Amino acid sequence: MLVFYLPSAEEWQAAVDRMEAAGFSPVPAFNVYWDRQGRTFEDPDGYRIVIQNAAWPA
Template identity: 75%
Template sequence: MYPVLRVARPTNDLAALLPFYRDGLGFAVVGQFEDHAGFDGLMLGHAQAPYHLEFTRERGQIAGGAPSADHLLVLYLPDAAEWTAAVQRMRAAGFAPVPAHNPYWDQQGLTFEDPDGYRVVLQRAAWTQ
């Protein structure tokens, strides 16, 4: 058995991230909190996935944006119809692809940038180890 994965990072604006991850990428809100020791947070995930994303905002602090254009979250979607639907959902939510910093990701995928400058690749390929 493998552990459940939570990827957590700070943001300055939780509300700005919600349309990108919920409406565009199709994540569901699985939890949220306000003023927990000075932090507000939002967790998003998929019902059957062993991972979720957590975004936090520390009151009175400024979180930096993405350190570089090559800090990525890559979602592998090997089924062509599922990949196309995911891309269409991102576009319908108002998000356009951006050129990948590393051209490898443009070969079989599209890259989208969230309001904080972090990038998500929708990769039309199977995960291989």
């Protein structure tokens, strides 16, 4: 799983929109934590990508 942290709501929504425009549909995350502030997408090989609307914790 690869996680992209995007703290800006506008940048996050734009990234989600680009994934959906490219033909990817959100899937439920295996861990509900990722569904709280993010969207999970799965590629054709089964790898998951999370676009998280949060800052990387320091």
